[in-house]
Amino acid sequence: MHTSKIMQMRWLSIIWLSLFSYFSAASTNVELSGELKKWHAVTLTFDGPEANETDEINPFIHFRLNVEFTHISSGKKFMVPGYFAADGNAANTGASAGNKWRVHFTPNLQGEWQWQALFRKGKFAAVSDKPFTGTSANYMDNQKGQFAIQASDKAYPDFRERGRLEYVNQAYLRFAETGEYFLKAGPDAPENLLSYADFDGTFHSDGHKDNLVKTWEAHKKDWNENDPTWQDGKGKALIGALNYLSSKGMNSISFLTLNIKGDDQNVFPYIDYDTYDRMDVSKLAQWDIIFSHAQKKGLFLHFKTAEVENQGLLDNGGLGLERQLYYRELIARFGHHLALNWNMGEENGEWHKNHKTMPQTTIQRLAMAKYFYNNDPYNHHIVIHNGNDYNDLTGPDSYYTGASVQTHRKDFGHVHAAVKRLRAWPVVNGRPFAVAVDEPGDAQDSLLPDELDPEHNDARMNGLWGALTAGAWGTEWYFGYAHPHSDLTAQDWRTRDLFWTQAKHALDFFKLADVAYQEAENKDDITNNAWVLGKEKAFYIVFAKDASKDISLNFPLGEAEYSVEWFDPRNGGELQTGSVEKINITSPLKQYFRREKHSLGLPPKDGTKDWVVLIKRR
Incomplete structure (x- = not known):
């Protein structure tokens, strides 16, 4: 046979195979769902191979399954991981088998988007770091499509009104749509929030601390008509709990997603307690109903991916098959949400004598963050909780963007100094740590129930305002083990109702103040008897535990006039006028004397109580 004919046949064969692949892919059914609006999840559900958990x-x-989404006019691309979705309605059917494969994408731009699916089958294909490992599994592989995105129509507190919450190389996180910065406040407890009786799974009766499974019954009355449920009315109580928190003005929840060896042992994404490579599809779909509702109610999602007892559970702490699979599934199923952070581990590292699993090393701590940096298409905030300190995570090979801080005093007295110390650290890869205080207080007491401590003076003064004036971007509140409604047993957030009101007052103050607090830093050295967060020659936020003491501020010289207003952190309300309404700085700049001391006067009432003073340059 002539060479030219051989080449011709080869080319015909290639063309035929290409056409076969194209039409095979094109014939796969795909369902596009979602409101097709900016910051709303767009979901593609494909008919793929029939499978079972x-x-x-x-x-x-x-x-x-990966799907690449491309914004046509800008060229902006997102490579988004997908997942096995059983029958596509597993939250309601409880299905463990089916042929549905799904991806969620949250577009950040209006206009036309294209997508292209990449579907591979092969040994360990899901956890390979090579883009095209394995062979084409046909079905949706190379299938393409297009959709148009309109503006969002959602309103506050729904995060879709504000856009994705992003780390932007500052100590505070910022919403991409509105440009506003975010201060969080909410419960850190119970850590086993997802140990909930209405979720599918084996955890209810597997012999591992089944008595700790929650009903959240106290919050069933907070569920509203048209709120989500699953399986003929399940989920109402936990949905109601989210409604309650949002109604109190709180904007954050915290939860473990893996505590197999921990204090509770009922929360894990797997089909059972002893299996680490098989996901419970229906349970995870129900988790996502909870997370989606939380985002609609303006509640930030603090994903704590492991607690201290579990840090060596997967791959002895390394980044092997089990850990990569776990992280990929978290990103694929939940990464589309707008306001969240990934916490690599609670009380992480080798820091006490009796670890249940192998403690993680510096290399492993760094590897976890790098995995999320490389695989989360949205680059959500990445933090780790102290056990070991953070000083091994500040080098050029670190992809952490923040610290999750725990302290250990009953009166919350370490909070302010802990945040100041971390805010003063060198930057990581040119980035400052964004610091949040996520477990202030000690293990036994911490935030007490209202019936034991209705005023919450230490929590408010040392914990809440101590964190904020040191430069923290928020606080979450742990419930101590020595009291009812603890970190493991709590299922009624109303037990701290009076404190949520005080935390809301703090959030309200920063809106009333209307200052660029994201540009501020701690300035305790320019005052006495108080803590100060400020931006030089612009504004100063002064917190005094006892406003009857003389509070003065050393102002930078140069002609300027400052207003002085007072805020009641116990009762909230509007800014008020004290005994001094304004401060004039008239001294010219001098070589040796660069600050001028002025008294801030007295508050409008209750001088022996704690007050916040807002000083703004006019």
């Missing part, structure tokens, strides 16, 4: 060919490990 327990198949010998593991659908979570040996298949990989």
Whole structure:
């Protein structure tokens, strides 16, 4: 046969195979769902291979669905991981098998978007770091499509009104749509929030601390008509709990997603307690109903991916098959939400004598953050909780963007100094740590129930305002083990109702102040008897535990006039006028004397109580 004919046949064969692949992909059914609006999740559900959670060919490990989304006019691209979704309605059916494969994408731009699916089958395809490992699994592989995105129509507190919450190389996080910065406040407890009786799974009766499974019954009355449920009315109580927190003006919740060896042992994404490579599809779909409602109610999601007892559970702490699979599934199923952070571990590292699993090393601590940096298409905030300190995570190979801080005094007395110390640290890869205080107080007491401590003076003064005036971007509140409604047993957030009101007052103050607090830093050295957060020659936020003491501020010289207003952190309300309404700086700049001391006067009433003073340059 002539060479030219051989080449011709080869080219015909290539063309035929290409056409076969194209039409095979094109014939796969795909459902596009979602409101098709900016910052709203767009979901693609494909007909793929029939699979079961327990198949010998593991659908979570040996298949990989990625979809690349491209904004046509700007060229902006997102490579988004997908996942096995059983029958596509597993939250309601409880299905463990089916042929539905799904991806969620949250567009950040209006206009036309294109997508292209990449579907692979092969040994360990899901956890390979190579873009096209494995062979084409046909079905939706190389399938393409297009959709148009309109503006969002949502209103506050729904995060879709504000856009994605982003780390922007500052100590505070910022919303991409509105440009406003975010201060969080809410419960850190219970850590086993997801140990909930209405979720599917084996955890209810597997013999591992089943008595700690929650009903959240106290909040069932807070569920509203048209709120989500699953399986003929399940989920109402936990949905109601989210409604309650939002109604109190709180904007954050915190939860573990893996505590197999921990204090509770009922929260894990797997089909059972002893299996680490098979996901419970229906349970995770129900989790996402909770997370989606939380975002609509303006509640930030603090994903704590492991607690201290579990840090070596997967791959002995390394980044092997089990850990990569776990992280990929978290990103694929929940990463589309707008306001969240990934916490690599609670009380992480080798820091006490009796670790239940192998404590993680510096290399492993760094590897976890790098995985999320490389695989989360939205680059959500990445933090780690102290056990070990953070000083091994500040080098050029670190992808952490923040610290989650725990302190250990009953009166919350370490909070202010802990935040100041971390805010003063060198930057990481040119980035400052964004610091949040997520477990102020000690293990036994911390934030007490209202019936034991209705005024919450230490929590308010040392914990809440101590954190904010040191430069923290928020606080979450742990419930001590020595009291009812603890970190493991709490299922009624009303037990701290009076404190949520005080935390809301703090959030309200920063809106009333209307200052660029994201540009501020701690300035305790320019005052006495108080704490100060400020921006030089612009504004100063002064917190005094006892306003009857003389409070003065050393102002920078140069002609300027400052207003002085007072805020009641106990009762909230508007800014008020004290005994001094304004301060004039008239001294010219001098070589040796660069500050001028002025008294801030007295508050309008209750001088022996704690007050906040807002000083703004006019």
